[in-house]
Amino acid sequence: TVPEEFAELIRHLKSNVSNIDQAVISVHCHNDLGLAVANSIAAVQAGARQIECTINGIGERAGNAAMEEVVMAVRTRKDFFNSVYTGIETKHIQPCSKLVSSLTGFFVQRNKAIVGKNAFAHESGIHQHGFLKRKDTFEIMDPADIGGEESELVMGKHSGRNALQSKVQELGYTLDQDELDRLFQEFKILADEKKEIFEDDFHTLIQKQKFSVEQQNTYELGSMQCEFESGKVPEAMVNLVSIDKQEHTASASGDGPVDAIYNAIDKITGLSCKLLDYQVMAKTKGQDAQGEVTVRVKHEKREILGKGAGVNTLEASALAYLNAINKLLLKTKSGPVEGSELPGP
Template sequence: MRKIRIFDTTLRDGEQSPGASMNVDEKIQLARQLAALKVDIIEAGFAISSPGDFEAIKRIGDEIEGPVLCSLARAKEEDIKRAWEALKDAPKKRIHTFHSTSDIHLKYQFRVSREEALKRSVAMVELARSYVEDVEFSPMDATRTDLQYLLDVVEAVVEAGASTVNIPDTVGYTTPAEFGEIIGAIKKRIREKAVISVHCHNDLGLAVANSLAAISNGAGQVECTVNGIGERAGNCSMEEVVMALRTRKDFFNAGTGINTKEIVRTSRLVSKITGIPVQPNKAIVGANAFAHESGIHQDGLLKEKTTYEIMTPEDIGLQSTKLVMGKHSGRHAFKTRLKELGFMLNQEEVDSLFEKFKRLADQKKEIYDEDLEALVSEATARAPELYSLVDLSITSGLAQKPTAMVKMKIGEEIFDRMEHGDGPVDATYKAIVAITKTKSTLRKFEVKSITGGTDALGEVSVSLEEDGRVVRGNGADTDIIVAAAKAYIEALNRLALKKAT
């Protein structure tokens, strides 16, 4: 059975989803989980694009073992040198360079001839190969490229030293039958000289189908993202292609090295970090993926699960929530449970989280894994604090106008303000705005319960916009108004950081 390499680009292409940008610490946290998932390659960023991407790539190389670490680079000398600088200390490294090949891109965007594009592609692959042994090349917009020219480019870059050639459906244009023929033609041309990879976008909802068609025709690597996030309509969904291969190995005669029991945890982490929720009917990781309401289906499941389930919830790490901790739990048990959940934290981070855990345990009778994950996620995602919440009190009722009294710290000074509003959240946000004198616009406000019960930890996500800058903030607390205040203040801190840089 063939092994298909999983090239995860959540940290690079996935981050290009509107509003999904991640800070360096969030990228480290997610990269650590991707390593636990056992992806083969992590494309950690675009080294030349920003200091943040460069730092993230470098730190992932220093701190995380397992997957090959990759940086994207345009077919430009300065890009490839910058990628090498970010990657050079990583144990396993790859430079992924690209150049458009479709006539529409060459004419209107790059304004170069086919001959010049081919020459530049070969030269930059040779340059990348002088730095690393593992080089990947992508002919951007391959599915709208003249096939004969595409074959010539692919063959030339392989001869120049590319060990992987990635065929991108950059605008989600192709169909499974057509894409399969393209991959088959490339396989016939280069045979076993290089691994054929595919990178499919989901503009027509065909990214997973196209990727699977490519595998059937000789592709050995799939580029994908967790939850299918990415530019425009997103990318090929990692969990869908992995579970399709696992469930239908009889048809594809291919599999992956993915630890599928980490899929749900990875999906939830991506959703928390990016603020992009998973739709309930999403295949594999949606809330309804293993829910059965039809009486006929329920009857069949009770008699034999395989009547209506082609995979089990346990296959992807979905288990009934179990009680793990309480207010009498000690620091050692807390640290051990965090480690079991996949969080590798230093002692200072553990001590800080333990204090928050104790406060939460005083408010909740039962502490679940999801509560612990929320605590870690909130702490990791937090922006440097210019603003912080000191105190908050609310009065509200059927015959009483909602009123919020907010006390905040700005720098080293304490400020307080009382405001009325249409509801307690509105009053709280008006008070925060009055104290901070900010002029941002609230674009999104979402509330969800992390666990069940009336004492459940609630999570609030907000998006703020100011002067064209869009940021998100997350807050978690058993008091949903406090969670809302935390989320808003975190977003303000992110805005302040963006203004400063």
């Protein structure tokens, strides 16, 4: 059915069934034509007072009316739905949506209304420019109302200079006009190769404008030793060479050899990072294959990706962690980080 036809059905019941006012008319719509929510709220306008709906719209065939869409339609258009309310605490919508998706294994499509990843994301240059000047130009809801995070400017090939400048400032950098122009050109080249540009990509592009290759690395790996024996606590000794050519050596123990290496590096740099993810992939074939280690670490509120490669996995692990540390330290040279100031070398 379609909204007009369904609403007329409800009006017919209200007009022709005796004692209908003593009953609550409930509607249960399926989404075969993508009209489940539209039919449901049309029924409410005609006199229905209960909607059977589901979180994320999950259900038989194409699904049922999505609860979050019904709730936010009623909440956002109070001028239209002035005689009804839902009583739903909307700030729990996004967390609940994620929980249902996790438990059922049904992923929410990116462009899903209200709870989709792209629901509050803007990539078009014109949209981003308008959004930066006035949010309600392109958003009729605040993502905080559904328990979501702030709106996101998705940086891609359609983004313009205004969005890029806003992103640069958000990351804490200050660029002059020439640097911004060169950054914009390199950003466009990279955006043609990647659908979405991530924060690490921006740091790399910006730092390329601000610093030489030599300036980008506060520390380089000089040498390292690692001892591991069953039943004993692993120990590591690491030697780092700082940008001023001074050597720094520290020893540490850990839960494993990699942990011991990272603890030794932390002693030298003065940073203490939480390891969120650690992955090893073979880049070449054979017994002497070169491995690439990727780590994701967190310092205060900032997450950084580091990469290192080599035949020796432990050495590659040290290089990956050091790569992430150098990114953190370089950030302090060019602008503030979230949280307290990071100690230097």
